[in-house]
Amino acid sequence: MSESPRLKMEFPSLPAPATAHEQRRQQVLEAARLCFSRSGFHSTSMHQICAEAQMSPGALYRYFPSKDSIIEAIAEEERVLATACTQQLLEPGCLVERIVQVGLEYLRHTRDRATGGLTLEIWSESVRNTAVGQRFCEIEETVRAGFRRLLVDARDRGEINPDTDLDAALMLIFALADGLVLHLQLRPEIAVETIEPELRKFVHGLLAPRQPAAAVTAAGGRAG
Amino acid sequence: MSESPRLKMEFPSLPAPATAHEQRRQQVLEAARLCFSRSGFHSTSMHQICAEAQMSPGALYRYFPSKDSIIEAIAEEERVLATACTQQLLEPGCLVERIVQVGLEYLRHTRDRATGGLTLEIWSESVRNTAVGQRFCEIEETVRAGFRRLLVDARDRGEINPDTDLDAALMLIFALADGLVLHLQLRPEIAVETIEPELRKFVHGLLAPRQPAAAVTAAGGRAG
Numbered sequence: 001m002s003e004s005p006r007l008k009m010e011f012p013s014l015p016a017p018a019t020a021h022e023q024r025r026q027q028v029l030e031a032a033r034l035c036f037s038r039s040g041f042h043s044t045s046m047h048q049i050c051a052e053a054q055m056s057p058g059a060l061y062r063y064f065p066s067k068d069s070i071i072e073a074i075a076e077e078e079r080v081l082a083t084a085c086t087q088q089l090l091e092p093g094c095l096v097e098r099i100v101q102v103g104l105e106y107l108r109h110t111r112d113r114a115t116g117g118l119t120l121e122i123w124s125e126s127v128r129n130t131a132v133g134q135r136f137c138e139i140e141e142t143v144r145a146g147f148r149r150l151l152v153d154a155r156d157r158g159e160i161n162p163d164t165d166l167d168a169a170l171m172l173i174f175a176l177a178d179g180l181v182l183h184l185q186l187r188p189e190i191a192v193e194t195i196e197p198e199l200r201k202f203v204h205g206l207l208a209p210r211q212p213a214a215a216v217t218a219a220g221g222r223a224g
Numbered sequence: 225m226s227e228s229p230r231l232k233m234e235f236p237s238l239p240a241p242a243t244a245h246e247q248r249r250q251q252v253l254e255a256a257r258l259c260f261s262r263s264g265f266h267s268t269s270m271h272q273i274c275a276e277a278q279m280s281p282g283a284l285y286r287y288f289p290s291k292d293s294i295i296e297a298i299a300e301e302e303r304v305l306a307t308a309c310t311q312q313l314l315e316p317g318c319l320v321e322r323i324v325q326v327g328l329e330y331l332r333h334t335r336d337r338a339t340g341g342l343t344l345e346i347w348s349e350s351v352r353n354t355a356v357g358q359r360f361c362e363i364e365e366t367v368r369a370g371f372r373r374l375l376v377d378a379r380d381r382g383e384i385n386p387d388t389d390l391d392a393a394l395m396l397i398f399a400l401a402d403g404l405v406l407h408l409q410l411r412p413e414i415a416v417e418t419i420e421p422e423l424r425k426f427v428h429g430l431l432a433p434r435q436p437a438a439a440v441t442a443a444g445g446r447a448g
Contacts, residue, residue, distance in 0.1 A: 205429010
């Protein structure tokens with residue numbers, strides 16, 4: 001797939017663990033993500049996380065004093081990633097096309113079973129409005145607010161349709177992203193790239209000013 | 225909101241329970257839906273369903289011999305509803321607009337906590353590929369196949385963009401529907417009707433032939 005260098009972007013990675021302490025901490029978090037995605041936050045015990053991380057309880061407790069502190073560390077990672085994504089949307093170029101590219105990277109990021117499964121578990125907690133669910137909802141609210149400001153600015157610049165109901169459009173964008181995380185989990189045989197042209201039509205149809213046919217074709221020619 | 229009678233439709237209801245036996249059976253299913261959406265399929269016991277339905281185990285077992293038979297009955301209801309929805313898409317009129325209307329009705333149907341919560345639980349089973357998950361995936365596959373035939377016919381008639389990648393478009397439609405079920409659960413203060421105009425832009429942007437501006441405006445004028 002050809003792609004203009006201007007549109008090339010990489011999904012923000014968390015900083016590489018610098019020290020042995022940080023490496024071991026990441027090892028615990030990775031094990032915890034796996035356990036949570038398999039059995040849920042509530043049913044997972046510290047004992048199971050120790051077994052998955054191949055660490056003794058004594059060793060693990062040096063990194064995290066409780067299951068809650070592990071969940072909080074995962075939430076903090078999500079927050080850092082989400083903030084970095086919003087930053088990528090701020091970079092120069094056509095906002096509509098950047099939304100498509102950040103969306104594709106988000107879908108690649110959640111493709112593996114542990115991350116995708118954990119995402120489902122977070123939704124479940126959020127709908128049940130537990131303390132864990134509320135924590136992740138706060139993060140989403142921050143992302144949504146940042147995204148909304150971007151759309152307001154883009155509307156003022158005439159880059160998106162002035163009639164757009166921004167809150168409804170944001171709901172559709174977030175809903176499509178989450179729905180695609182689910183459906184890509186259900187159909188592991190489908191490559192994320194397969195849906196790129198239709199995803200572009202969706203974002204253009206939703207946000208681009210009227211007479212978008214030429215713009216869509218141009219974007220498709222650049223990156224599709 | 226004004227709406228042309230031609231576009232008026234009602235989400236297919238299950239037949240009203242005709243007999244006392246059927247009424248009691250429905251009472252068990254309703255209780256089971258509530259329990260499953262709160263605690264999941266695995267953690268819910270027949271004892272909890274009895275308590276929720278205010279029935280003795282002896283009485284309940286006359287209707288359902290096992291938890292599996294309750295889950296199968298719920299799956300069968302979903303299958304009947306899904307088939308009726310596909311039928312509604314077959315009725316005359318603009319297919320793109322019918323998709324919008326059936327979509328809105330589906331979202332109204334999954335709005336209540338029990339149905340919405342149960343939907344999340346079904347996704348979780350589907351991603352974990354359990355027997356229950358596989359059962360619901362089969363139903364979705366049937367709906368998807370019916371929907372796909374409709375899109376092929378509409379493409380042959382020139383009603384949708386001939387360049388549409390039908391499988392990718394179907395994935396986006398199903399993903400958006402499921403993502404909206406989730407986000408409407410998370411934001412109970414938002415009315416389904418609020419998102420109708422943006423939903424219409426999405427479906428038109430995705431499927432309508434190029435030069436869709438006039439068609440979108442006309443549809444908006446009829447039903448928006």
